[in-house]
Amino acid sequence: MRMLDEDTRLPLREVALYLTKVEAMTLRNELDYLLSDPERNDHSHVIDYAGPTNIHFSIVTPSKLLEAEDPRSSWTDAERQLLKGKWDFPTPRAEGED
Numbered sequence: 001m002r003m004l005d006e007d008t009r010l011p012l013r014e015v016a017l018y019l020t021k022v023e024a025m026t027l028r029n030e031l032d033y034l035l036s037d038p039e040r041n042d043h044s045h046v047i048d049y050a051g052p053t054n055i056h057f058s059i060v061t062p063s064k065l066l067e068a069e070d071p072r073s074s075w076t077d078a079e080r081q082l083l084k085g086k087w088d089f090p091t092p093r094a095e096g097e098d
Contacts, residue, residue: 002082009078034059
């Protein structure tokens, strides 16, 4: 599993999702769609239309990881670096540290 913070362009170790029933059903349906053909060059979204939050996701396969190594691919530099596993995670902050 690889997670990227789209705002900071840094990897994430852990994320907590708090979804409504409709959002959870959308996530499940979109994952089912992507899983029906994991090699499909596609991704999906769960969007909170009432706020600024958005989850986008895709299925990663060995061939897609290989494709990510090609700088001509559609992956961004941050995605490419994350998918290649060549990114050190930021040092966690101590509790209460801003």
